[in-house]
Amino acid sequence: MRALTGVWRWRHNPLRRATDRREAWVALVAFLLLVVGAPVVGWLCGARADGALLDAVRAQRAERRATTAVVVRRVAPRQLVTDTESGADSRAQTPVVARWKAPDGTARVATVRTVSRDTEAGSRVRIWTDRAGRLASRPMDTATAHTNAVLAGIGGALLAALCVEGGRRLIVRQMTRLRYARLDRAWAEVGPDWGRTGTGS
Incomplete structure (x- = not known):
C-alpha cells in the first residue's frame, strides 16, 4: 500500500x-x-x-426430544450405526441395540451410539427422537x-478482502497496460527521428 x-x-x-x-x-x-x-x-x-x-x-x-431407551444388547463396533450424539467423539461411543416407546405407545428398536459406560442389557441410555418417536440426531x-x-x-x-485486492490488482494492471500502449505509440511517432539534427524545427 x-x-x-x-x-x-x-x-x-x-x-x-x-x-x-x-x-x-x-x-x-x-x-x-x-x-x-x-x-x-x-x-x-x-x-x-x-x-x-x-x-x-x-x-x-x-x-x-430426549428420551430414555433400554439397551437390548451390544453390537460390533464395525457395524453401521446411527449417530445420535453428534457432539461426542464417535470413537468414544458404544453401539448398542436399544428399544423405546414412541409418543403413541408403539415400541421402537434401533441400533444407536451412546457415550454411556453402562451398556449392559437392561441399562438405560439417552437418545433423541422426533415427534413420531423415530430416532433423530441431537439438536444443535x-x-x-x-x-x-x-x-x-x-x-x-x-x-x-480478497475481492477488493483482486479488483485493485486488475485495475492497476489495466492502467499499466494502457500506459505502455501510449508510450509505444509515442515512441513509434518519435523513434524514427531520434538523434537527427534539426528534427522538430
Whole structure:
C-alpha cells in the first residue's frame, strides 16, 4: 500500500503523471474498502448466519426430544450405526441395540451410539427422537450455532478482502497496460527521428 502516500506525494511533483495520481487514488479506495468494507461484510454475513442457525436450533428443539431407551444388547463396533450424539467423539461411543416407546405407545428398536459406560442389557441410555418417536440426531446447541456464525463472518470478511485486492490488482494492471500502449505509440511517432539534427524545427 505504498501507493497510498502517492495521493499527497504526487500532488506538487512536476514529474507526476495522470496515471500516478489515478493509481494512488485506486490504492486509497482499496485501502478504505479493506479497512471499512470488509469488516462490515463480515459482520453482515455473521449476523445473517447467526439468525438462520438460531432459527434452526429452535426448530430442531421443537421437533426433537430426549428420551430414555433400554439397551437390548451390544453390537460390533464395525457395524453401521446411527449417530445420535453428534457432539461426542464417535470413537468414544458404544453401539448398542436399544428399544423405546414412541409418543403413541408403539415400541421402537434401533441400533444407536451412546457415550454411556453402562451398556449392559437392561441399562438405560439417552437418545433423541422426533415427534413420531423415530430416532433423530441431537439438536444443535446455541454455542455451536454462534461459533459457526462467527466462522461465517470471518469467511465473508476474508472473501470481501480478497475481492477488493483482486479488483485493485486488475485495475492497476489495466492502467499499466494502457500506459505502455501510449508510450509505444509515442515512441513509434518519435523513434524514427531520434538523434537527427534539426528534427522538430
